[in-house]
Amino acid sequence: xxxxxxxxxxxxxxxxxxxxxxxxxxxxxxxxxxxxxxxxxxxxxxxxxxxxxxxxxxxxxxxxxxxxxxxxxxxxxxxxxxxxxxxxxxxxxxxxxxxxxxxxxxxxxxxxxxxxxxxxxxxxxxxxxxxxxxxxxxxxxxxxxxxxxxxxxxxxxxxxxxxxxxxxxxxxxxxxxxxxxxxxxxxx
Numbered sequence: 535x536x537x538x539x540x541x542x543x544x545x546x547x548x549x550x551x552x553x554x555x556x557x558x559x560x561x562x563x564x565x566x567x568x569x570x571x572x573x574x575x576x577x578x579x580x581x582x583x584x585x586x587x588x589x590x591x592x593x594x595x596x597x598x599x600x601x602x603x604x605x606x607x608x609x610x611x612x613x614x615x616x617x618x619x620x621x622x623x624x625x626x627x628x629x630x631x632x633x634x635x636x637x638x639x640x641x642x643x644x645x646x647x648x649x650x651x652x653x654x655x656x657x658x659x660x661x662x663x664x665x666x667x668x669x670x671x672x673x674x675x676x677x678x679x680x681x682x683x684x685x686x687x688x689x690x691x692x693x694x695x696x697x698x699x700x701x702x703x704x705x706x707x708x709x710x711x712x713x714x715x716x717x718x719x720x721x722x
Contacts, residue, residue, distance in 0.1 A: 551634025553648035584624035
């Protein structure tokens, strides 16, 4: 399985209709969808599809045709996500009608090709399962842990500060958990 960590977009044109597709991480889907509706109020359609893992490691997927004929837009978009084995990813396509009807087959091809183009131009990363880890440290060790996390490329943005020290809320892979455990035992 693969995923994206940034937003990518491309524009594809068919018979004067433009299809601008956005490939985004699952965590950015809702915000991106709202932004696109605000930025493109005159767009004919904003079609989307997504695939993500739920808390039980089951793949959840969904799509919408947003007023296009049933099955002509969302399904081809979702099929491209499946074909690229993308997970925790959403794909949104903004369509502006160019005045020439594409027909159902033409729409299927247009949405499919627009989705394929943004996927082909995106930087894909292998999916690595991460688990939630909560870690507590006294204030005296905060700089050491910040330095360690930075060296390891671990995002440590979510922290709570209390009277005893810092509570870190991390998302770590199994390998990162082993490295952290080794770091902690070397400090004792």
